[in-house]
Amino acid sequence: MSLAQLHSRALLGLDAPLVTVEVHLVNGLPSFTLVGLADVEVREARERVRSAIVNSGLEFPTNQRITVNLAPADLPKDSGRFDLPIALGILAAAGQLDLQRMQGFEFAGELSLSGALRPVRGALPTALALRHQARQTGQAVQLVLPPDSAEEAALVPGCTVYRARHLLDVVQQFRHQGSDACAAELAEASGWQRLEPAGAASALTSPYPDMADVKGQAGVRRALEVAAAGQHHVLMVGTPGAGKSMLAQRFPGLLPALDVDEALESAAMASLAGRFTPAQWRVRSFRSPHHTASAVALVGGGSPPRPGEISQAHHGVLFLDELPEFPRTALEALREPLETGEIHVARAARTAQFPARFQLIAAMNPCPCGFFGSADRQCRCTPDQIARYQGKLSGPLLDRIDLCIEVPTLPPHELLAFPGHSGNAHAPRSESSAEMAARVAQARQWALARQGKTNHLLHGQELETHAALDADGAAFLHHAARKLQWSARSMHRVLRVARTIADLAQSTSITRAHLAEAAQYRRALPGKAQP
Template structure:
């Protein structure tokens, strides 16, 4: 009878709770039992581990009763990340490796039938959680996953290509050392990072000065944006270039954004430090947008954390999906609750939405006549609820350019020049109040807005005549504060409020 203990990690949101892998070998009818609230893919590890051990030339205890427990028993476990620790536990319990040398190490990796190690989802999220918790442990991960985890400073991360590479590292002291396996087991140095993120250039968009101005204001203050106009006017081009106007991510922001991407299985080293732009199709469900499942996985709003969420054809999204965005737009995070567990994901994104003014798309266009009836227009625009529209700071009309103007228009202002102005305005706001203007709330709005009397009176008159809610009034005030920061003004004047009011126009009806 023998017992071996190893350490691994599960994934629960961005947390990485520790899992103790207990392997017990006993005499009795041969069996392989796996317990501990394991999902289907974890239970399938029995066959993967058996084949990997045999194909690697190692002994599998066929004539013994094998019991594997993944503790704690009430924590759900999923994916094939426990293949490697289960295999090592069997080897340690059967005396093929030295179980006492496994202390201080943590393992994760999926095994192929030949013993090769395959990447696992969420390696960077696990490493970030370990750093945040101050855990001093050495991680052993497969290729690809190890390079992700090595991005977290201060962690000892080792890459293993094959099960035999790990076995050779933990052989008993009296066992002859096998021949050199090359770089099969090696500590991974921090991966070299790209020189700088690359974004599409705003200079590619000709004309549309008003829309570009709105993008600049949104980037300076962290505001959400709705672009309305006929098809083919450049709404998607503008949205896809918006991330390049945002300031570079800090080390902490880049790490958190990459950890969420790793949890979703979409991280790549080439995009380190680049603000993500997520553009889900309008058929996406509410769960796809905000996250969900069992265990909970991040949705599009979390994968767009510290970046841009672009919703094209906004009225075509399901009503439930759009309404689910209301809370994250305000709070910057999302909590997914299920009967057995709860997970918190960050969702601090800037939303850029685009839509046509009517079903045919040509309402108010000088190029083509609209063929929609008033009822069709009302139903189309009515798909967007008032509370959701209230939470979008800037509403901008993007008109069609005549062919002669389009062909004769020079290249626009490059992204770098616009980004410099946005960064200067945002730094001014951060120095004044510590957060971007969009994040102001409560008394901080009155304290830092600094409206002069004429601007205050103008805003009061505009809000009364347009029938704004308190939220819409405060959002217009925060947009005015961003406009003043772009102008280098400490005080919000009438000219700044007047421009902000123009960006709060309601959708055009029939």
């Protein structure tokens, strides 16, 4: 047969639309034409495929005209993921492979010049698309991928994945019955293997540092526990060296373990960025971009659109240290994702949508020199410099941060206090991350059993139903809102935080004490009026 059709997948954001690889051979002047809105990397597949077939000891049709069409024609295609299906299509069209045996399979993989298969990004989104298709049509599809990419795809439950290390591994499976072509080469090909589903595996130990390393800071630790229980965003303000970064790096250890669906979404974003490893499975991501990062680096973009830091922190933590030093455009681009949990990247050629349900942990100094309000060091900044520095954070952005807390500098006698150390036998022991995480998990379960979501996601009628106040609590909240000039968004965020504090206390109702603690977490920046 001079015409062959195989199937693969493109990448469009987190989606993986189906692509039909059509290969036609006809007598004529030798040529190799590739059509179908292919990017530069895909067009270069012609040379990789030709060399891989020849160096694998297979016969390349050098005396025929080869036309490869990647359909649909209006869908952009990029990367080297189409090398393997193009090579198999040429061999099938030339009669060297049994096309009927290849039905029900999809292929993706980049070929080296020797025929070895190299991993491609986006294996997890591809496997998720296959699972979705199987649920809709009731027909299971099998996926053939290179090493590393196959291990990623095998994490998706209900997806049949085969790993192939070389082009010959795939050829051996689909050649005609009884064919002895390339018998010596095919006998040596042993890289074909069906991978068992690995979606039930989980991380055995937390990869994050322990909160037990933090001395003192009882108030800040309490605030971070509240933030972890309700999935609230946090801004920490303190002098240099007070421990803001240390606390933020330990914060992911307080969060509950990811369930399988959350882990698949998080791993899919890492796969799109080409940085997923099996060690990251069911581990919450912790992204900490430098303050020179652009708006595109934070929220995503480019051509084709790629996920930014907020999407790579999906179901994890985004830590922005030195928050006012980030470009103003980058910070303002965070406002919509903080509310909606997703980002729409619109470009002239195409539009992509990425999930961005991250938890923001930000840190900043109170002034340019960092010592405004410090009892130990004299601040050298003028009031105008302080106002200009803090003014880099807009009111709408601060309004979307649930907890604004001050991280004090520890005195030496607290910093050097170790339980059991000589002279410090009565020094208090710092709680470990595991102890705090147990209370966080209990509060999360309490909230999920009541409303099916974390408190941070309560909106509208849900907030009125699950965060209802008695007369005393309502009067307190109204008084605080008038005195501190809160916006409607600020009032709702105080209610959500108070609901989380009540959950930590295993209280079905929100009391005045819960509201008072929640209100103190919306304190203004030092030297700045409350937004």
